[in-house]
Amino acid sequence: MREFGFFYVTNITNYDAVTELKYLKQFFTLPTSTKMALAVNKHDRSNQNVYRGYGPVVENSGTQHKEMFNIGPHEGPTPRYEHTDSSLDKLRAISREQNVWPVSGDGEFDVEFKRVFRQGVQIRIAIAQGVIRSIARSLKAEEFVSRFTDHEFSTLGLRRYPVRTRINQNMKSEYDNVTLSELEHEDSTVTILTTFNCTGLQALYGDKYIDVPPSNEGFIINIGTIIEDITDKKIKAVRHRVKQVDFERHSIPFFFNPSFDADIGTSISGRLTAAGEKTKIFGEWMREYLPSVEPSLLENSLTKDNDL
DSSP: OOSOSEEEEOSOTTOOHHHHHHHHHHHHTSOHHHHHTTBOTTTOTTOOOSSSEEEOOOTTOTTOOOEEEEEOSOOSOOOOOOTTSOHHHHHHHHTTOOOOOOOOSOHHHHHHHHHHHHHHHHHHHHHHHHHHHHHHHHTTOGGGGGGGSSOTTOEEEEEEEOOOSOOOGGGBOTTTOOBEEEEEEOOSSEEEEEOTTOOOEEEEETTEEEEOOOOTTSEEEEEOHHHHHHTTTSSOOOOEEEEOOSSOEEEEEEEEOOOTTOBOSBOTTSOBOTGGGTOSBHHHHHHHHHHHHOTTTSOGGGGSTTOO
């Protein structure tokens, strides 16, 4: 973690990548009408879900080209908020947004899909919590763990990357002109990533993007920018992307995040962090960060008051 920011976890108890891939693929082959019934508000204004739910492929969307379905850790009703509330108060409610699940007409699929991915969330939470505890022990900063008590914004994302049928300059990296299907970025905190046997993921080391081997039956763990900042750069965040490949690609990232009200403005040494120059708590930081990394799923107006 100190040098590379990416590492692998294998031999995971009760985890079955083959089953997850099976249900992921089956979900994305459902009729468009079934999937759109779960669409986030940006894609269907009659739906209330903003972040957890379905996002269709947005053509000509620049360097991001994917179909997605987001699942959170929350099954209870989404907390209520009013149109007149501040964007931060709305975002606090959205962080606890209730999951939506497919109703496909195939009862067995619906039940198993929900079971498999609810279990997948819990497996990944346990691993991410272990990563956080490990970082805290290695840096002798036990208070670090308390910043992750609630992790409301944590999200499991099913992803399908179709092959582009046409390419323009907006789809190419500004760094080296490679055609992309996922934009170049650093994640927020801890990402537990499943790429199955799919290539395409690349990480930036030095001045060159290099290919990251697939996760196969395990997980790739990726450290994000907030962790690097809070740990005084003792733990490394890595910029990464997905290059366009000539086959349909699938992956499942799980984003494990601090509590909404966690202090991200102060590092473990007491230093003012880069995030702390603008924001104090994690939820406030996500108001800016989330739309920037999920432009095809979320409105930019998440950053403004009284617009949700």
